[in-house]
Amino acid sequence: MVDLFNSLGTPVPIPIEDGELAWLAQLPLAYPNDAVFARLLAETPWRAETVVVFGKRHPQPRLTAWYGDASYTYSGLRLEPLPWTPLLLELRTAVEAASKGRFNSVLLNLYRNERDSMGMHSDDEPELGPGPVIASLSFGATRTLMLRHKRNKDTLRVPLTDGGLLLMAGATQENWLHGINKSTRPLGTRINLTFRYVV
Ligand SMILES: O=C(O)CCC(=O)C(=O)O
Numbered sequence: 328m329v330d331l332f333n334s335l336g337t338p339v340p341i342p343i344e345d346g347e348l349a350w351l352a353q354l355p356l357a358y359p360n361d362a363v364f365a366r367l368l369a370e371t372p373w374r375a376e377t378v379v380v381f382g383k384r385h386p387q388p389r390l391t392a393w394y395g396d397a398s399y400t401y402s403g404l405r406l407e408p409l410p411w412t413p414l415l416l417e418l419r420t421a422v423e424a425a426s427k428g429r430f431n432s433v434l435l436n437l438y439r440n441e442r443d444s445m446g447m448h449s450d451d452e453p454e455l456g457p458g459p460v461i462a463s464l465s466f467g468a469t470r471t472l473m474l475r476h477k478r479n480k481d482t483l484r485v486p487l488t489d490g491g492l493l494l495m496a497g498a499t500q501e502n503w504l505h506g507i508n509k510s511t512r513p514l515g516t517r518i519n520l521t522f523r524y525v526v
């Protein structure tokens with residue numbers, strides 16, 4: 328039987344101007360999504376990083392952890408990586424198989440509830456190189472990724488559901504901003520992992 332939805336775990340392109348997006352509704356994994364979610368929640372040393380805006384320190388509206396082989400500057404923060412865990416290495420193997428990409432770092436984001444968010448940004452730091460492939464894996468509550476074209480302001484909303492993998496590649500970071508808005512509706516906890524290759 329032909330699986331029309333996810334033929335062989337292959338991401339399906341999402342049409343977008345001036346960029347490349349693809350979506351896999353369920354990344355093939357050795358454990359159920361809720362088991363991965365529970366382990367990530369419990370095992371991760373979640374931190375509330377602070378950002379300085381106009382000389383004033385603010386906590387980020389989410390918790391994060393950074394793992395990998397190389398340090399990385401993100402939103403003006405120098406992040407020293409934690410060492411890979413067995414679970415994160417397994418998830419990386421699954422993401423690399425589905426995306427045909429290579430990743431040496433992963434940023435974990437914990438959105439505790441509907442009040443947590445991520446401001447509009449591009450993942451365009453120089454150490455990601457030109458046209459980076461970013462693989463974003465989601466567990467738990469669905470949150471909507473908002474994309475906005477930098478010049479014509481077109482917007483696209485992509486619901487990031489439990490177990491789903493979103494790939495952003497090509498000129499996406501050059502031409503689009505993306506972020507996760509707060510919601511007025513109560514929402515449960517979500518964990519997101521963005522795999523990157525830091526040069
Ligand atoms: O939570 C998400 O899906 C977005 C994460 C993201 O854009 C990032 O970590 O750079």
Ligand SMILES: [Fe+2]
Nearest residue numbers: 448449450505
């Ligand atoms: Fe991002």
